[in-house]
Every structure is written in structure tokens, then in C-alpha cells.
Amino acid sequence: MSTEGSGEQKVSTAKKEDAPAAVGEPVAASAPPAGDAFLSVRDLRIHFDTDDGLVKSVDGISFDLARGRTLGIVGESGSGKSVTSLGIMGLHRTKRARITGEVWLDGEELVGAGPDHVRRLRGRKMAMIFQDPLSAMHPYYTVGAQIVEAYRVHNKVSKKVATERAVEMLDRVGIPEPRKRFKDYPHQFSGGMRQRAMIAMSLVNNPELLIADEPTTALDVTVQAQILDLIRDLQKEFGSAVVMITHDLGVVAEVADDLLVMYAGRAVERGTAAEVFTQPRHPYTWGLLGSMPRLDRERSDRLNPVKGAPPSLINVPSGCAFHPRCPYAALTGGSSESVVPELAEVGAGHLAACHLSVDDRARIWAEEIEPKL
Amino acid sequence: MTAYIIRRVIAAIFLVLVVSAVTFLIFFWVPKLGGQTTTQLATQYVGKDANPESIAAVKKNLGLDLPLYEQYWHFIKAIVAGAHYKFGPDAAYCHRPCFGYSFKNHIEVWPEIKRRIPITFSLAIGAAVIWVVSGVAIGVLSALKRGSIIDRLSMGVALAGVSLPIFFTGLVLLGLFSYKWVIWKNVQYVSFTSNPAQWAWNLVLPWVSLAFLYSALYARLTRAGMLETMGEDYIRTARAKGLPERVVVGKHGLRAALSPIVTIFGMDFGLLIGGAVLTESVFSFKGVGAYAVDGIVGNDLPIVMGVTMVAATFIVICNLLVDLLYAAIDPRVRYS
Numbered sequence: 052m053s054t055e056g057s058g059e060q061k062v063s064t065a066k067k068e069d070a071p072a073a074v075g076e077p078v079a080a081s082a083p084p085a086g087d088a089f090l091s092v093r094d095l096r097i098h099f100d101t102d103d104g105l106v107k108s109v110d111g112i113s114f115d116l117a118r119g120r121t122l123g124i125v126g127e128s129g130s131g132k133s134v135t136s137l138g139i140m141g142l143h144r145t146k147r148a149r150i151t152g153e154v155w156l157d158g159e160e161l162v163g164a165g166p167d168h169v170r171r172l173r174g175r176k177m178a179m180i181f182q183d184p185l186s187a188m189h190p191y192y193t194v195g196a197q198i199v200e201a202y203r204v205h206n207k208v209s210k211k212v213a214t215e216r217a218v219e220m221l222d223r224v225g226i227p228e229p230r231k232r233f234k235d236y237p238h239q240f241s242g243g244m245r246q247r248a249m250i251a252m253s254l255v256n257n258p259e260l261l262i263a264d265e266p267t268t269a270l271d272v273t274v275q276a277q278i279l280d281l282i283r284d285l286q287k288e289f290g291s292a293v294v295m296i297t298h299d300l301g302v303v304a305e306v307a308d309d310l311l312v313m314y315a316g317r318a319v320e321r322g323t324a325a326e327v328f329t330q331p332r333h334p335y336t337w338g339l340l341g342s343m344p345r346l347d348r349e350r351s352d353r354l355n356p357v358k359g360a361p362p363s364l365i366n367v368p369s370g371c372a373f374h375p376r377c378p379y380a381a382l383t384g385g386s387s388e389s390v391v392p393e394l395a396e397v398g399a400g401h402l403a404a405c406h407l408s409v410d411d412r413a414r415i416w417a418e419e420i421e422p423k424l
Numbered sequence: 425m426t427a428y429i430i431r432r433v434i435a436a437i438f439l440v441l442v443v444s445a446v447t448f449l450i451f452f453w454v455p456k457l458g459g460q461t462t463t464q465l466a467t468q469y470v471g472k473d474a475n476p477e478s479i480a481a482v483k484k485n486l487g488l489d490l491p492l493y494e495q496y497w498h499f500i501k502a503i504v505a506g507a508h509y510k511f512g513p514d515a516a517y518c519h520r521p522c523f524g525y526s527f528k529n530h531i532e533v534w535p536e537i538k539r540r541i542p543i544t545f546s547l548a549i550g551a552a553v554i555w556v557v558s559g560v561a562i563g564v565l566s567a568l569k570r571g572s573i574i575d576r577l578s579m580g581v582a583l584a585g586v587s588l589p590i591f592f593t594g595l596v597l598l599g600l601f602s603y604k605w606v607i608w609k610n611v612q613y614v615s616f617t618s619n620p621a622q623w624a625w626n627l628v629l630p631w632v633s634l635a636f637l638y639s640a641l642y643a644r645l646t647r648a649g650m651l652e653t654m655g656e657d658y659i660r661t662a663r664a665k666g667l668p669e670r671v672v673v674g675k676h677g678l679r680a681a682l683s684p685i686v687t688i689f690g691m692d693f694g695l696l697i698g699g700a701v702l703t704e705s706v707f708s709f710k711g712v713g714a715y716a717v718d719g720i721v722g723n724d725l726p727i728v729m730g731v732t733m734v735a736a737t738f739i740v741i742c743n744l745l746v747d748l749l750y751a752a753i754d755p756r757v758r759y760s
Binding site (some may be wrong): 140142167170171172173174175178179181183186187188189190191193200201204205236238249252253 | 656657658660661662663664665666667668669671676679680753754755756
């Protein structure tokens, strides 16, 4: 994760005035961002035209991710984390979606690239795992056939070679008797096995970027741990960059190197996972941490969930989108209701978007929040 | 899979038995419930010159005085082994499968139906090919271009197709292409074996008028099915794999959207080979449907009963085929 926080945010405010460009329309592409980032997202905005109004699902997200590292994106349902990942893959519904910003993958810009070019990268250079492996696999085709298909679309090989490759992948992700299970249909697999097969399918072309959208949410806890281990092992083996999207901070704590906390389509905090977990500097992050059940806590203690419900993405609250739910909004002297806070550095490589002064936040965290966790 | 097939076949045989029982009850039991005496019932089977002897003979021949279960037994036995009507001046032998004997016209019903099946089948098969291909194609196109001019136009035409009765579209087609512009002169059925080209040429108008109705229905069904499946998670997965859009739509989307179409098709097709009554009437084809109409108009109950039995059996057979096809399409059916 790079530290070019404030500078790039100025670009983003300038760009906000622009009319949203249609999909596929070439964006005035600048040079790829410097640094060793494999994936660079710059001021990504994905808005949807609906009958009820413009839904700003993603409203200016930026981050960098190097090979071999894992970025966790956390936030409540509807915070825009899934749409962000679909936007990177070029899978957002194109008809009504307005996407702007830049996505650089290994030196190539994807937002302005032709749909067919992005399609050729999908599944080969970047792959995705979805939340519910049952509905994400086609019920009418065998698991093996679906993996073979994923391999052959990017490799001109015979069915036989592809079959061998698929069996090898099934074996690699820990499916017993892979040659036999190859011929089974998704509904004949258990939930965990299905997710393993899904992982085998996404990794069959050795993608350098793997996006996992809530990969363990639909699974038993014991299976969750196995799947996370598997993803981590495979990441080590292939050196891929991983984006792990989840609402489960436990999952993130397990696997993420860096962390991006999203709220109402915007990043409210980002930094290394260690920093964000030990010294979170945004009230929303505190709320997320407070919602996490812990075994070492007295059972009589209550959880401290974030009060209220996530905002509508059509009428995002003015100023800081979190202010209606923020217990400390009053301390900002009204600015939280009128001014949108920008991400600002609160530590080395650690950014947060909050009107409270950094000292206040450090004090509130140390005195009020952390002791209760 | 074998177990599944055996199960479905047994179920189909059972269903045919039920159909025969229901048909039997409609013709021999319901009139009694309505207060008809056996003599009145027998009178209907005799022609206009009914006299007490011939009525008594029919009563004996059909066994109308016997208990209901015995009558049903004779009814089934006739189908399996043929029936000997040995009483009175109308004495005759009805060969198996005896689906009825018309005492009015002194003919067996089954040979006449058998003779007419190729006509109705020709009508149905050609129309089916046209409507399935065009209906599914239009439906897919509409779904992919939802809200576009193509979508609105084809759905408008489809609405017209569903709403316009066949005797209207058929007659309009005949009026335009057979009378105003004489392209199809004297449309009548020519058997496939005698002249395949003429067979197809003469069937074009009936096929088109029949297919128009159904293809409208299938276009709407396909559109709805495609709209639903294209929103499924596995479509997103297919795209995430980097498959070209035509594969996503054709292989992943359409395959799932076709299941309900196959079901409806089995019913529609079965129903049609049981007699495309309106189309046959409009184009004066002497098919099974026209035969049923003859039977109804002439109050010749054995004909009506025979056609009912045969048509119902066709529907059961088509549904059996659909069940098997279904298992081939959707693996989840096979294993449950």
C-alpha cells in the first residue's frame, strides 16, 4: 500500500466534476503509477442509473497492491466492496453502470480498455472467487467440465490436456479422489468441497490477481479456516496478489497484510492490517471492532455494534457519510455534516478520513474504545 | 439414470391406465349419473333408423347392462385383444387395438385414426420446428436487448400472435396467398412418401399459421427465462472465467433457460398430434382433429371416445419423452 494519500485525493475532487464517462470510452489515460504495485486503483467510481436515482456504489476508491500481498476490504453490506471488485474485473453490469477512474493491472489500464481485451485478462491474469459456491457454479455441467472450460478458453490445448490440468488442480486444492469427483455435478459436492472446486477453477490459469468476495461466509467455521489456509498456501506458491473482501474482521485478521475499510462507497480508513487493528483511527472502524464477538470477553459484556443502519446510496448523508451514526459527530463542531472528510495520514502508511483531530482520536481509542473490546 | 427411466416408464403406463379409466367413465358412467337409462345410452350408438332390435343388439354388444367394472374390463380387453360384436344385424369384429366401433358408419375407429395420424403429425412437426427455432431465437434476442426497439417490436408481435386465433391468421394467410396472390394454389395434404417437396410446399401456410401462435408464446417464455437466468450467479462466474459473451449466453444462459420450454413443448406437441382441430378445419386437412369434429357433429360417440383415448395417450408419451429429456438437460433431476 502506497502513501500518496493527500495528493491523489486532490485529483479525485477535481475529477468529481467531470461528467461520468460511458463504459469502454477511453479515459484520458495517464502513465501507470510509479512503484512496484501490481494492482493500482485510482479514484474508482461506479455509479448506477436506476429509476430511483443515481446509486453511488463506489465513490472514489484508491489503493495499491503488490504481488504476494493480501488486501482486505471490509465494510457492511452495501458499502460497495463487492462492486469495487466487480469493477476491477470489468464485471459490473455495464448497461446502467457509469465507471470512471483508473485500474492499473501490471502496467495496463483496464477501465478505458476495450471490453474484449479485459475479457481476455479475466480468468487468466485476474480471477475471482464468489461467496456462494453452489449458485456460482453452473448446475447443469460437471465440476470438471467447468474447470476444463476455464482452462481452455485461455489455452489452446486439447480436452485431454485440459482434463489432466483440471484433475491436478482439484488434487491441489485438496479434493480427495479428484479423477472421480471430476465427473460430479456441483450439487454432489459439500459446501466446502464446492468452494475448493471454485478455487481450483479460478486458479487453473495461475492468475496473478485473485479477488475473493466473501469466500468463507457461506461455510462452516471449521471449513472456513481450511479455505483460508488454502488460499494463503496457494498465494505463497504462485506469488499472486489477493484481494479479500469480507465483512468478517476475523477473516481479515487471519489473512490480510493491508486493510481498506469502506463505508457508503468510500474509503474511511486504510493502512497495514497491524496498524489498523492496533491503532484504528476512524469511529466506524471502532464500531466494526466492537461488533466482533470475542471469546476472552465476559459473557455479560454486551457487544458494541455500530448503531443504526447503513445509509442509502442514493441519498448519501451530506458531509461525512458516517456522521448520523457517529457517536463523536458532535465533537467536530458541525463540520462533519457539511464537509466531506478526505483521507489524511495518521501514521506511517496509515490514512483515515475523519474530522476529529488525530490526537482526539488517539485519546478516544486509548481511553474509551480499546479497554471495552 | 436407468432406474430413473424405468420409474418414468412405469409411471407413464400407469397414467395411460388412468386415462383409459377416466375416458371410460366419461362415456359410460357419467351419462348414467345424468339419469340416462341404458336404452337411451344405447340409442346414441345406433344410427337414425334406430329400432328396438338394433338398440337391444348394441346394448348387448357393448354390455351396457353389465356392472361397471365388467364393462371397463371389456373396454380394456377390446383395446388389447380386439372385440367381437356378435349380436344383431350390426354384428362385426373390431380388430385390436379396438378403440371403438362406429355402429352408425360400420367402421372401426382405429384404422381411420391411424390413416389420419400422418396428416396431423406432418402439420405438427413442421410447425413445431418453426415455432421452437423462431420463438427461442426471438426470445433470446429480446432478453439480451431488453427495452430496445427490437425487444418492444417482437414482444408486440408476440402479443398479437398470442391473441389472434388460428382461424383468423389461417384464413388471412389463405386469403392473401392462395386467393389474392395465387402462390399456394389449392392447398391440400400430399403424403410425404409420394412427393416430399409437394408435401412441404403445401404445408407451408398451415405451418406458418400454427407456428405464429406458438412461437409468440415461446418467445415470451424464452425471454422471461433468459432474463432470469442471465441474472444468476453462475452467469457472473462464466464471465469471470473470461468466456466470450456468445458462450456465456448460448452455453450457460440458454441451457438453463430451456428447461421450462422443454416442459411446455412436450405438452403442446402431444396436444397437437392429438388433433390440430382448428388448423385442420381452416385448411380442410383430414387429420385426427377433423375426425374428432366429424364424430362430434355426427354424434358418433365411439369416434369421439377413440380420438380422446389416442390423443391422451400421445400427451402421456410426449410427457414421458420430456421427462427423459429433462434428465438429460438437468443432472439434478437424475439423482434425486
